[in-house]
Amino acid sequence: MKEMYFKIFGNPQIKVDNIVISPSLKRGEALLYYMVVNKRVCRDEIINLFWKDSEKKNARKNLRNLLYKLKQDLGFDLIISINRETLVLNPNIRISSDYNEFMEGIGEYEGSILEDFCDGIYMFSLWKEKLRKKVNYKFLDSILLQLKNNLKNQEFDIAEKLALKIIKIDSKNVRVYFDLMKIYDAKGEDEKVHNIYDKFKSDFDDLLDDNLREDVEKFYKDVFMEKADRVPRVKFDRESFFVRNKELNILKKEYEDFIQNDVKKIVMIHGEAGVGKTHLVNKFFKEVDNEEADIIYYDCSKDDSHKNFKLCKELFYQARECWSSGNVSLSKYFMRSGARIYSFLEKLDENTVLTKEEEDEKLKYIEKSMSQLFGEIKRKFIFVVDNIQWGDKASLFLLEKRIPFLKGKVMFISTVRDEGGPWVKDFLTICLNYDRVKKIDLKRFSTEETFEFIDKYSNNSVSSVVKESIYRESEGNPFFIVEYLENLGKDGTIKEIFTKNISAVLNGNLKGLSDDEYKLLKILSLFNIGLELDTLKKLYDFDKDKLREILRNLILSGIIKEKYGFDEVRYKFKHRKFKEFVYSIIETSEKKGLYKKIREKLGATQVQGEKSFLYSENTNSLI
Structure with missing residues (x-):
């Protein structure tokens, strides 16, 4: 079987059995490129492309002559008729092109479409421009995602x-x-x-x-x-004050075992938002030899949790970018299998609610394809999933089933918070029971660790009073610590409690909450201490089952937590900044109404009997 390869990006070129050929007529060569892209065309379409202003009879004659000349140049029929009007490529000739490989996700986009080729043929030039736009949009989609990840990192x-x-x-x-x-x-x-x-x-x-x-x-x-009113900014050189060295060494040890001994590795880095999980992963990849393995990375967003197979789609997107980079020696079967899986996933509507039968059917197909795909891997791969707690149910179920069968060529690293849907807890529970799973817990900094962090960051230029203030406001969370350090005024005080970045993070966590969930958060923000279920029931017009459901959703969203006492469970904000932020966005008139309701429902004696029971942004005394 003859093989033909068409180079369409950049300066065009045609090869037959790996030998470069040049058709004698430029229109003939242009027709070949058009057919390779479109595969099936009608005669009138080609006539409109090359002889738009000619009489139809003469144009059809020109097309017949052009097809005959192409047959003479090639020595075989590449373009054949399946009826009087339709032309297709000969199925007995193996045809490939850089354009088709790019569109299938297994090739690179290098150079413009058919650069400086047949620009004098007006309709053909219009088609080239339309094709360029199509390819550009596809290319932009891919590098916009890369840009987002580069900025995040x-x-x-x-x-x-x-x-x-x-x-x-x-x-x-x-x-x-x-x-x-x-x-x-x-x-x-x-x-x-x-x-x-x-x-x-x-x-x-x-x-x-x-x-x-x-x-x-x-x-x-x-x-x-506002620069003039700030302390001169210290360059954020993470190398100079990285303090997660113990955890970094654990991650390095797992990696060395994976590289040297062909042992599969699964590492889960656990902790609340802002404690440095992603920072730890980035630091790890800067210090190890990345030449030993290819890295496939995706950062889940909160919206992903409700989109069918979203995580799988994004991992395969990253994987095919890696496969097509030219750095990995893989068979055509491997690359086309990967492209088929992604094509299958891409056609799925992420927002459609699947029945159990539909989900099972799709899971079986993808699992079988993945099994075949990973069976071909010769080079080592590291899959990194940031914020896996926002992974969709179908993807996590699929990963849960495949992780036990991963071979020594794959390492899986994820960062996770105690948030997300109930399926996330099932996924983590099952995975942590597997052999060779390492869990790394990152906690907030202690007072001493916070002071050490601040001293390294600021070159010992922050006073003890300000350090204590930063610790009080941040509660030892590294994200908040850095934000306050970068917003110190000339007098050394914290210039802005809710910086742009802090507001964005807090708003992001509140995104998507229901009106009932917001209502409960507003009530909680009015109290310095947490509230038990019975007290919330008095203030909240729902039965206990409904109230428990709302509280559970807020816990899964990472906004509140349960605090266990001697004989009671109280619900309170996970971080004081959540409480202060929610309190700050309540209108003054609404606050007054809520305070009045609290006094009426709980009784003045009960409220006044507890020190600092109610919260005020100016004082900790009773409002």
């Missing part, structure tokens, strides 16, 4: 290159320009930040929606207008 040099690449393709992508603004700020290149801001004002003002315009203005103000 503070890989600003790589992020800058990707942002500039996107802008070259989509010169009016204002959101990527805003990302570039943030990148230059992080790199300390203030002049470039200013230049982009000027571009927003002069060229892009009509492209900005109100929210983005407000974000740009606030960011620019934060960078330039």
Whole structure:
């Protein structure tokens, strides 16, 4: 069987049995590229492409002559008729192209479509432009995801290159320009930040929606207008004050065993938001030899938990990028099997509610395909899933079934919080019972660890009083500690309790809550101590079963926790910042109404009998 390969990206080229050939007519070569992309076309379509202004009779004659000339040039029929009107590629010839490989997810996008080829044929040029846009949009989808991950991991040099690449393709992508603004700020290149801001004002003002315009203005103000009122910013060099060395060494040891002894490894890094789970993983990958294995990474978002097979789709997306990079020696069967699985997943509607039978059927197909796929792996792979607590039920069930059968070529690392749907708890419980599963728990910093962290970060420039204030506000959570350190005023005090980043994180956790859940949080925010179920029942107009369901959802969302006493269970916010934030967004008139309701429902004597029972943002005394 003859083999043909078509290079469509960049300068085009055709090979027959690995020998470069050049058809004698440019229109003939153009027709071949058009057929390879479209595979099945009608004669009138081709006539419109090449002879739009000719009489139909003459145009059909020209097409017949062109097909005959192509047969002479090639020595065989590549384009055949299946009826009077339809042309297809000869199924007895094995045909491949860089374009089709890219669209299937097993090839790279390098160069423009058919660069400088047949630009003088008007309709063909229009088709080329339409095809370029299609490929560009697909390419942009992939690198936008990479850009998001690079920004999250503070890989600003790589992020800058990707942002500039996107802008070259989509010169009016204002959101990527805003990302570039943030990148230059992080790199300390203030002049470039200013230049982009000027571009927003002069060229892009009509492209900005109100929210983005407000974000740009606030960011620019934060960078330039308020800099004079801040302590000179210390470069955030994580290397200089990384304090999770014990946990880092555990992770390194697991990795060394995996690399040297071909032993599968499953590592789960557990802890609340902001304690440094992702930081630990990033530090680990900076210190180990990444040449020994390929890394496939995905960061789950809260929205993913309700989307069918979302995690599986994203892992396979990352995997196929890795397979097509050219760094991995894999068979065509392996790459096409991976592409088929992703194609199957891509066609699934993430938002459709599947029946048990439909879910089981799809799980069986994917599990069988994955089993065949991983059986072919020769090189080592590391799968990293950040925030796996937001993984969807179907994907976690699939991982739960496959993890016991992973071979020594695969290492699986995940970060997880005590949040997410009930299926997450089942997944973690089952996985932690497997052999060779290592769980690493990250806790908040103690007072001593917080002070040590602050001293390293600030070069011992923060007073003991301010360190105590930062510990009190942060409760030892590293994320809050860093935010407050970066927002100290000239007098050394915390300039802003709810910084932009803190507000974004807290808002993100509150996103998607029901009206009833918000209502309960507002009540809890009015108390300095937690409340037991019976007291909540008095203040909340629901029966206990409904109340328990709401509390359970808030616990799974990581916002509140159960605190066990001698003979009671109280519900309280997981971090004081959640309480303060919820309290801050309640209107004053609503607060007054809630305080009045508390006095009426609980009775003045009961309320006044408990010290600091009710919360005020100014004092800890009774309101």
